[in-house]
Amino acid sequence: MYAVFRETTYATDEKIEETEAFKTFQDKHAKQPGYLGTVVTNVGEGRYLTVTLWQSKKNMDDARDALAPIVDDLLNPFMTAPSKLLGTGPIVVNDII
Numbered sequence: 189m190y191a192v193f194r195e196t197t198y199a200t201d202e203k204i205e206e207t208e209a210f211k212t213f214q215d216k217h218a219k220q221p222g223y224l225g226t227v228v229t230n231v232g233e234g235r236y237l238t239v240t241l242w243q244s245k246k247n248m249d250d251a252r253d254a255l256a257p258i259v260d261d262l263l264n265p266f267m268t269a270p271s272k273l274l275g276t277g278p279i280v281v282n283d284i285i
Contacts, residue, residue: 190241194238197267
């Protein structure tokens with residue numbers, strides 16, 4: 189199992205998770221092969237931290253390639269700064285699933 193950690197900053201005048209654009213993205217995200225789930229946390233001042241779990245590194249990499257244009261179209265217009273990839277890697281401890 190692999191994880192992706194990302195920080196994204198959006199304008200504070202609207203909750204991104206309540207927009208149709210975000211809901212559409214999340215639907216497409218969840219339909220990617222190997223998708224195991226996502227946790228998104230609003231840490232304040234428009235900053236969101238996201239952890240997404242994938243069955244394999246290949247699933248993770250393929251999804252990134254497939255979703256890049258969707259992110260550009262749906263989410264980038266709401267961002268106030270470029271999304272930051274904090275890291276990816278194999279999960280070494282998991283007591284959630």
